[in-house]
Structure formats: C-alpha cells, structure tokens
Amino acid sequence: MRTFEARGGARMPRLGLGTWRMGERAADAADEVAALQRGFDLGMTLVDTAEMYGNGGAEEIVAQALRGRRDDVFVVSKVLPGNASRRGTLRAAERSLRRLGIDCIDLYLLHWRSGAHPVSQTLEAFEELRTQGKIRHYGVSNFDVADMEDMDAHPHAARVCANQVYYTLDKRGIERNLLPWCQKRKIAVMAYSPLDQGQLPVRDALRTVAARHDARVEQVVLAWTLRNAGMVTVVKAVRRAHVDANAAAWELDLNEEDLQAIDAAYPRPSRDVPLATA
Numbered sequence: 001m002r003t004f005e006a007r008g009g010a011r012m013p014r015l016g017l018g019t020w021r022m023g024e025r026a027a028d029a030a031d032e033v034a035a036l037q038r039g040f041d042l043g044m045t046l047v048d049t050a051e052m053y054g055n056g057g058a059e060e061i062v063a064q065a066l067r068g069r070r071d072d073v074f075v076v077s078k079v080l081p082g083n084a085s086r087r088g089t090l091r092a093a094e095r096s097l098r099r100l101g102i103d104c105i106d107l108y109l110l111h112w113r114s115g116a117h118p119v120s121q122t123l124e125a126f127e128e129l130r131t132q133g134k135i136r137h138y139g140v141s142n143f144d145v146a147d148m149e150d151m152d153a154h155p156h157a158a159r160v161c162a163n164q165v166y167y168t169l170d171k172r173g174i175e176r177n178l179l180p181w182c183q184k185r186k187i188a189v190m191a192y193s194p195l196d197q198g199q200l201p202v203r204d205a206l207r208t209v210a211a212r213h214d215a216r217v218e219q220v221v222l223a224w225t226l227r228n229a230g231m232v233t234v235v236k237a238v239r240r241a242h243v244d245a246n247a248a249a250w251e252l253d254l255n256e257e258d259l260q261a262i263d264a265a266y267p268r269p270s271r272d273v274p275l276a277t278a
Contacts, residue, residue, distance in 0.1 A: 002250070004230060006161035007186040010107065010137040012074050014226060015250060016046025017243075018192065018236035020278075023057025028238070029064070035238045036065035040073060042247035048164075048192070048234045050078035050111055051096050059099035066102065075100065076107040076164075076190075078141060079122070081114030088117070089125035093134055108135040109164055112142035112277070119147075123156040130159070137161050139187070144275040145177045148187075164190035164234070168200055169221060169266040171276040176269065183230045190232040193278055194225045205265035209258045218242075222249035224262060 005011045017039045022032045036047060047065070049058045059077060066073060077100065083092040093108060108129065110122050119140075126138035139162030140151070151157050163182055167174055167189070174189065182189050195218055202217055210217045225233045226249070237243045254262075 004188055004232060005186075006137075006188040008137055008159050008161045010161040010188070012107065012162075012188060012232055013044065013046040014232050015044055015222070015247070016048055016074070016076075016232065016234045017044050018234045019047065019049040019058040019062060020053050020192075020236060022049075022236075022238075023054030023059070023061045029061060031238055032061045033064045035240065035243050036062065037069070038240055038243045039237075039247065040065070040069055042244065044243075044247055045072055046074040046076065046232065046234070048076040048190070049100075050080075051083070051092055052078070052080050052111060056095070056099050059096055063099060063101035066100070070102060074106045075102065076109065077105050078109040078111040080111055082116060084110055084114050084122045084125075085117040086121040086125045089122050090128065093125075093129050097134060104133055105135045107137045107139060107162060109139045109141045109162065113140075113147050119151050120154050123151070123154050123160075127156045127159065139163060141165070141190075142275065142277055145181050148178070148181060160187065162188040162190055162232070164192055166193050166276040166278055167191035167225065168194050168196040169206075169224065169262065170196065170200060172266070172268050173273040173276060176272055178275070179228070179230075183228075186230070188232050189228075189230060190234055191225050192234050194233050194235055195221055197278070203265040205261040209254070209261055212258070213252055215252050216245055219245060219249040219252050220254070220258075220262075222246060223252040223254050224259075226250075227254060227259065
C-alpha cells in the first residue's frame, strides 16, 4: 500500500480504515474487529479513531484489532475540543492510550477547533506528549485555511503534519485554497467520509467510468480521492466484501478521460465555500 511522507517524517499509508460509529454495540464488536483486521491484512494499515467515537468504545475495538499487529499499523486518534486545554489534552491522551492498549499514538489530532481552549495550549500539550514518546506526530482536523494560518504563528505549528477534513465528489471546496495550502507545506490532507456517508448522488458519468473499468462506483470514488499524492483517504466498512472492495481501489487507475467526465458531473465550486463537516 503506497504511503505519503508528511513534514516531520510522518510516513502514513494513503488508504486507511475509519471507525466512526464503531464500539457502540457489544453485539457488533466481533464483526468490527474482524473488518479492521481484514483491512490490515490487505495493506490498509492506517486506522483512524477518536475518543469521541462510541465514547471511547471505538478505541477499544481498535485495541482488539491491534493484538499481535501493533508494529504494522499506523494509529490515529483525536482529542475532543472540550478536552483540548494543555492539561486536558495530556489527560485525554493518557485515556486514549489505555483504551488502545498501546504505548504511543502515531498521529494525534485536535478533532476540531475549540472556542474554549486556545490552539496554542493544545499544541503545547502535543509537543510535550511527543517529547515524552507518547505520540509520534500531531495535527488537526476540520481546520480551514484561516484556522491553519492562525495556528501557523505558533512555534510548535511547524510539526503539524496532517489536517483531516470532509472531502468527497460533491464537497470539493478544499481544492480552491486549503488543499494547495497544505500541499505547499507537506501537510497531509486526510479525507474522511469519502463516500459521503452513503449519501453521494450517483450520476451517469460515475456509473460510466465504473463500467469502463469493471469496477464498483465506490471504488471509483476512492480512486478519485487518491489521485492527489498528498491525500490520505479514510473509509469505514464492517462487511468483509466492502473491505475487500475498498482495498482494491488501489488497483483502479483513472485516466484523463475518466477525470474529465467526473469533473463535468461533479464540478469544483466556482467560489469559496465553508468547509464541509460531518
């Protein structure tokens, strides 16, 4: 599975596994663990979770999936904005580490910008966690360009290596300003909900491209998000067939004709638009 090296040496797989809505029902736990492990087996060795997901339950699902595989998997988790004071971030990280059953989180993100706690406090905590060896790298999520620029004035901002944002075919606003801003600085843009949580309008052009490649529509969408070298895509699946199909998106090579057809059906916005969020 191909990787991207962001600034600070953070090398992460470009197609990973999401865990939103996992860890909410004990009856689903075995299937969720099996899905993650199947993804690891297929080379999708980035797993994205958060303390918010299932009130920590998703991190516990990840812990089960990681047994015997920790060295092979790039683990991403997030601190809630309400916990993102300096001291609160340190405590939240310790809780996540315990739930995950690991000594170090590979990439720790601020889930979204908080009005209660300055980003400077969060970055100071991130840097302390990094020097303690409890996280390897850190970043943010749901930050638009103005947020990134505000943060960039802080000394520790130079180590911010990722920004996780909502990005799919009908939510392309990041392409105007945010994506180029991050690419210029070697900050990985991590696309979450690339399939638009199952709500993406499937237009004829998308079906035509999928038929041309004997592929599923979902595979075309994932391959489209991966066309940018600095993009990391995180997708959730619980059924084995869906995990297999998602992993196979790497084998789909969209050509210029495909990309032009997709652009015509799902055009980039002609003006700046607010950052999409889940």
